[in-house]
Amino acid sequence: MRLKDLGERALLKKLAPLGYPVDAPLPPGDDAGGVWVGEKALLLKVDGFRYREVALRGMGPFEVGFRGVAATASDLLAKMGRPLGFALGLFLPPEAEEALALGLVRGAAEAARRLGAPLLGGDTNAGEEVALVVAGFAEAQSPLPRRALPGDLLYLAGDRWGRLGAAILAHYQGRDLTPFPAIREAAHYPLPRLGLLALAGLLRGSLDSSDGLAETLWQLSELGVRVELEALPLYPDVLAFAGSEAKALELVLFGGEEFEAVLVVPPEKREAVEARAKEAGLPLFRAGRLAEGEGVYFREQAVPRRGYDHFRP
Amino acid sequence: MRLKDLGERALLKKLAPLGYPVDAPLPPGDDAGGVWVGEKALLLKVDGFRYREVALRGMGPFEVGFRGVAATASDLLAKMGRPLGFALGLFLPPEAEEALALGLVRGAAEAARRLGAPLLGGDTNAGEEVALVVAGFAEAQSPLPRRALPGDLLYLAGDRWGRLGAAILAHYQGRDLTPFPAIREAAHYPLPRLGLLALAGLLRGSLDSSDGLAETLWQLSELGVRVELEALPLYPDVLAFAGSEAKALELVLFGGEEFEAVLVVPPEKREAVEARAKEAGLPLFRAGRLAEGEGVYFREQAVPRRGYDHFRP
Incomplete structure (x- = not known):
């Protein structure tokens, strides 16, 4: 079957278990x-993308490099992993300018620095x-999987919700984001949250x-x-x-x-979670x-499943 | 300056120090x-390549996936890092068959397994x-940099020297490798050596x-x-x-x-190195x-510097 018929998520479901250890801190x-490693989990994550697919209007190599480290770090932090370092695999046309490569790496280094980790x-x-x-890669004392039980509470961390949707829409509509500096900042420098730890x-x-x-x-409901x-x-x-x-919704x-x-927060942890988040900013x-x-509902209305599939854009 | 004018090694020299920590176990x-991390070094490495640039005649997705993990593991092992795990970033045309993706990942998983590490x-x-x-990523008690002093001895580890050159030549000349099974094996399954540890x-x-x-x-001479x-x-x-x-040379x-x-072996360690290598196979x-x-000489003759540059192939 061709990948565009199979779809990205079905492919990843087949690939993820291959060679994955049975006793790992997180499931495939x-x-x-x-x-x-001893009492501690060491986490590894890669995230790849094409420049032209993520560079919104106004983003240059620096912002794209920054976005790359942010994407990988976001996965590590969601698993309670404190980033230890990042490394870049770059594909560049031989005709490209040196400034492009330098910009990408400088942006990546800046995101890493703000996360307290080096570029390696x-x-x-x-x-x-x-x-x-x-x-x-990251270390985690308490690696946190995707997990949920009926009765748990649902929280959204961070403040970029809707802002990225706006920035992407602005990109395709050619709208100026100057009057919306927080939307622009969220899109150009989407730094994941060390506070999650x-x-x-x-x-x-x-x-x-x-x-x-x-x-x-929808993945949560699964x-x-x-x-x-x-x-x-x-x-x-x-x-x-x-x-x-x-x-806006x-x-x-x-x-x-x-x-x-x-x-996903157990109801009895609600107050502790809110207090610690406040302390951590x-x-x-x-x-x-x-x-x-099963399913996803917003005020009793079913929320349709619409997401991004690399092989069926 | 364009990358094809700058060249890959000059580019890497500019990129490597960006965001790299000053007190790291290995230099940029x-x-x-x-x-x-405590008494131990944790190492991270990425290595990227295009399928068509590395797939010699007779190599399929499995061998290319195997080769990918081998390339990364070789760098980690040369630094005395014991591999802890590997992860893959794949770019695939939507028209590609599922079997291609599965083959790549199965080959990568097999190389990882032979190195005692999972695919993550x-x-x-x-x-x-x-x-x-x-x-x-890997852990190393004694991370080993590129380092050399006059008077040190030079050793080559492994037994693929010349065999890969032969396999690459055979590929371009359309020569059959059936009469040369060790050359074929070296090219298709170039497993780095845990024995280095x-x-x-x-x-x-x-x-x-x-x-x-x-x-x-030549890099050593530098x-x-x-x-x-x-x-x-x-x-x-x-x-x-x-x-x-x-x-053959x-x-x-x-x-x-x-x-x-x-x-690179200090002369006083020669016997110990040879004995331990023998024990480890x-x-x-x-x-x-x-x-x-400076320079590289073989029996008093200067060895020319000819290597691969991705931006000036």
Whole structure:
């Protein structure tokens, strides 16, 4: 079967278990892989992308390199992994300018620096178009899988919800983001949250969200729960950009590239989670709860599954 | 400046220090990067390549996936890092068959398994051609940089010297490798040597050799020594394939893709190194010595610098 008929998620389901260890700290197909070394889990993650698929209007090589480290770090942090370092695999056309390569690596180094981790080199290759793979490794005392039980509470960490949807829409519509600096900043420098680590040991599970919130919540429901959204974060600038609440909710649900985390909290941990997040300066939004059943619902309305598939764009 | 004018090695020299930590266990630009975690170094390496650039006649997706993990593992092992796991970043055309992806990952998993390490997942992306980046991480009690002093001895580890040169030549000449099974095996399954780890603590330095032995030795000479080759390994099958000693020596010096290690041994460690290698079943060839000065010489003749440059093929 051809990949465009199979689809990306079906392919990943087949690939993920191949060679994956049975006693690993995280199951195959989770946001990152890992091994136990003594009492500690060491996590490894790669994330690859093509330059032209992620470079929104106004983003240059620096921002694309920054985005690359952010994408990989987001997966590691959602698993409670403290990043130890990153490395870059670059494909560059021989006709490209040196400044492009330097910009990519400088942006990646800046994102790594803000996450308290170094850049540990990489590899360059000729390619027909500019493409990057960012590898990152991390250590985790309490590695956190994708996991959920009926009765758990649902939180959204971070404050980029809807802002990336807005930035992507602005890109395709040619709209100027100057009046919306927080949207622009969220799109150009989507730094994942070290503050998530303050919640280690308190959560049932968590998922990196980067293919759109709705898609992430559908993946959450596949763990065997019904996702009942009661509220979604609607920031004033996203509302102003969208022009209506309905349009703003679309941006929140079907954006993508947020590099934020969806958190599953046992009800008895609610207060502790909220207190620690506040201490750590981690924005946290209580979005709903999980119930028996399946599917994703927002105020009783079914949320359609629309996400990004690399092989069926 | 364009990359094809700058060249790959000059580019890497500019990129390697960006964001690299000052107190790292290995210097920027070494075969792998790393950080200290307690008493131990954790190493990270990525290596990327295009399928069509490495798939010799007779190699399928399985062999190309195997080769990918081998390339990354070779760098980690040359630094005395015991591989902990690998992850794959894949670029695949949407029109490609599922079997291609499965073959690549199965081959990668098999190489990882033979190195005692798991495959820890990865990431898929659409791409115009098939390309891979393999990330690997490792732990090292005594991380070993590229390092050399005049008076040190030079050893070649492994037994693929000349065999890869032969396989690459056979590919371009359309020659059948059936009469040369060890050459075929070396090209299709170039497994790096876990036995190198038995030498931890005894070596002055080591270099992964994958762009051709001559190029590796030139990089060694750039550490501030003159490389004096006294002998090179000439295996009977490589001699038979080449047809003459002169042609076989060409294959040894200007092959590439061996994924073997060049070892620098302090003279007082010579016996211990040879004994431990023998115990560990690691093939070791005494190739010469290092002296004051610069350049690479084989029996007093200068060895030209010819290696592979991705941006100036």
